[in-house]
Amino acid sequence: MRAFGRRTSTVTRSGRPLLRAASALGCPGLHGGGMVVHQAAASFRLFTKLEPRASHMLADFADLAYQAGDRVRGSLVR
Known part of the structure:
Protein backbone atom coordinates (compact mmCIF):
# COMPACT_ATOMS: atom_id res chain seq x y z
CA MET A 1 0.00 0.00 0.00
CA ARG A 2 1.34 3.40 -0.92
CA ALA A 3 0.63 6.55 1.03
CA PHE A 4 -1.59 9.25 -0.40
CA GLY A 5 0.59 11.73 -2.20
CA ARG A 6 4.27 12.24 -1.67
CA ARG A 7 6.02 14.31 0.89
CA THR A 8 5.15 17.89 0.09
CA SER A 9 5.83 21.32 1.46
CA THR A 10 2.07 21.80 1.88
CA VAL A 11 2.21 20.72 5.51
CA THR A 12 5.15 22.92 6.42
CA ARG A 13 3.59 26.02 4.88
CA SER A 14 0.83 25.90 7.47
CA GLY A 15 2.83 28.01 9.92
CA ARG A 16 2.32 25.62 12.82
CA PRO A 17 5.33 25.66 15.16
CA LEU A 18 5.50 21.88 15.61
CA LEU A 19 5.41 21.25 11.87
CA ARG A 20 8.02 23.94 11.21
CA ALA A 21 10.31 22.44 13.87
CA ALA A 22 9.86 18.93 12.46
CA SER A 23 10.61 20.18 8.95
CA ALA A 24 13.75 21.94 10.20
CA LEU A 25 14.94 18.59 11.61
CA GLY A 26 14.33 16.90 8.27
CA CYS A 27 11.17 15.06 9.27
CA PRO A 28 8.84 14.56 6.31
CA GLY A 29 5.23 15.66 6.22
CA LEU A 30 2.45 13.80 4.47
CA HIS A 31 -0.69 15.15 2.92
CA GLY A 32 -3.74 14.18 5.04
CA GLY A 33 -6.06 13.69 2.09
CA GLY A 34 -5.77 9.92 2.07
CA MET A 35 -6.94 9.71 5.65
CA VAL A 36 -9.94 11.94 4.90
CA VAL A 37 -10.94 9.93 1.84
CA HIS A 38 -10.60 6.55 3.53
CA ARG A 45 -19.74 1.59 3.42
CA LEU A 46 -21.25 1.66 6.91
CA PHE A 47 -24.31 3.72 5.97
CA THR A 48 -25.08 2.34 2.52
CA LYS A 49 -23.78 -1.26 2.74
CA LEU A 50 -22.20 -0.58 -0.67
CA GLU A 51 -18.51 -0.84 -1.48
CA PRO A 52 -17.06 2.58 -2.37
CA ARG A 53 -14.43 3.04 -5.06
CA ALA A 54 -11.70 4.60 -2.95
CA SER A 55 -9.39 5.05 -5.95
CA HIS A 56 -12.02 7.20 -7.68
CA MET A 57 -12.63 9.13 -4.47
CA LEU A 58 -8.88 9.78 -4.08
CA ALA A 59 -8.63 11.04 -7.66
CA ASP A 60 -11.63 13.36 -7.16
CA PHE A 61 -10.16 14.63 -3.90
CA ALA A 62 -6.83 15.35 -5.59
CA ASP A 63 -8.60 17.26 -8.37
CA LEU A 64 -10.52 19.35 -5.85
CA ALA A 65 -7.39 20.00 -3.79
CA TYR A 66 -5.52 21.07 -6.92
CA GLN A 67 -8.33 23.42 -7.93
CA ALA A 68 -8.25 24.91 -4.43
CA GLY A 69 -4.56 25.67 -4.86
CA ASP A 70 -3.03 22.72 -3.00
CA ARG A 71 -0.62 20.99 -5.35
CA VAL A 72 -1.05 17.32 -4.41
CA ARG A 73 1.72 15.33 -6.08
CA GLY A 74 2.46 11.65 -6.43
CA SER A 75 0.42 8.52 -6.60
CA LEU A 76 -3.17 8.92 -5.50
CA VAL A 77 -4.37 5.35 -5.58
CA ARG A 78 -3.59 2.39 -3.36
Whole structure:
Protein backbone atom coordinates (compact mmCIF):
# COMPACT_ATOMS: atom_id res chain seq x y z
CA MET A 1 0.00 0.00 0.00
CA ARG A 2 1.34 3.40 -0.92
CA ALA A 3 0.63 6.55 1.03
CA PHE A 4 -1.59 9.25 -0.40
CA GLY A 5 0.59 11.73 -2.20
CA ARG A 6 4.27 12.24 -1.67
CA ARG A 7 6.02 14.31 0.89
CA THR A 8 5.15 17.89 0.09
CA SER A 9 5.83 21.32 1.46
CA THR A 10 2.07 21.80 1.88
CA VAL A 11 2.21 20.72 5.51
CA THR A 12 5.15 22.92 6.42
CA ARG A 13 3.59 26.02 4.88
CA SER A 14 0.83 25.90 7.47
CA GLY A 15 2.83 28.01 9.92
CA ARG A 16 2.32 25.62 12.82
CA PRO A 17 5.33 25.66 15.16
CA LEU A 18 5.50 21.88 15.61
CA LEU A 19 5.41 21.25 11.87
CA ARG A 20 8.02 23.94 11.21
CA ALA A 21 10.31 22.44 13.87
CA ALA A 22 9.86 18.93 12.46
CA SER A 23 10.61 20.18 8.95
CA ALA A 24 13.75 21.94 10.20
CA LEU A 25 14.94 18.59 11.61
CA GLY A 26 14.33 16.90 8.27
CA CYS A 27 11.17 15.06 9.27
CA PRO A 28 8.84 14.56 6.31
CA GLY A 29 5.23 15.66 6.22
CA LEU A 30 2.45 13.80 4.47
CA HIS A 31 -0.69 15.15 2.92
CA GLY A 32 -3.74 14.18 5.04
CA GLY A 33 -6.06 13.69 2.09
CA GLY A 34 -5.77 9.92 2.07
CA MET A 35 -6.94 9.71 5.65
CA VAL A 36 -9.94 11.94 4.90
CA VAL A 37 -10.94 9.93 1.84
CA HIS A 38 -10.60 6.55 3.53
CA GLN A 39 -12.63 7.73 6.51
CA ALA A 40 -15.31 8.93 4.10
CA ALA A 41 -15.20 5.58 2.27
CA ALA A 42 -15.61 3.69 5.55
CA SER A 43 -18.59 5.88 6.48
CA PHE A 44 -20.14 5.38 3.04
CA ARG A 45 -19.74 1.59 3.42
CA LEU A 46 -21.25 1.66 6.91
CA PHE A 47 -24.31 3.72 5.97
CA THR A 48 -25.08 2.34 2.52
CA LYS A 49 -23.78 -1.26 2.74
CA LEU A 50 -22.20 -0.58 -0.67
CA GLU A 51 -18.51 -0.84 -1.48
CA PRO A 52 -17.06 2.58 -2.37
CA ARG A 53 -14.43 3.04 -5.06
CA ALA A 54 -11.70 4.60 -2.95
CA SER A 55 -9.39 5.05 -5.95
CA HIS A 56 -12.02 7.20 -7.68
CA MET A 57 -12.63 9.13 -4.47
CA LEU A 58 -8.88 9.78 -4.08
CA ALA A 59 -8.63 11.04 -7.66
CA ASP A 60 -11.63 13.36 -7.16
CA PHE A 61 -10.16 14.63 -3.90
CA ALA A 62 -6.83 15.35 -5.59
CA ASP A 63 -8.60 17.26 -8.37
CA LEU A 64 -10.52 19.35 -5.85
CA ALA A 65 -7.39 20.00 -3.79
CA TYR A 66 -5.52 21.07 -6.92
CA GLN A 67 -8.33 23.42 -7.93
CA ALA A 68 -8.25 24.91 -4.43
CA GLY A 69 -4.56 25.67 -4.86
CA ASP A 70 -3.03 22.72 -3.00
CA ARG A 71 -0.62 20.99 -5.35
CA VAL A 72 -1.05 17.32 -4.41
CA ARG A 73 1.72 15.33 -6.08
CA GLY A 74 2.46 11.65 -6.43
CA SER A 75 0.42 8.52 -6.60
CA LEU A 76 -3.17 8.92 -5.50
CA VAL A 77 -4.37 5.35 -5.58
CA ARG A 78 -3.59 2.39 -3.36
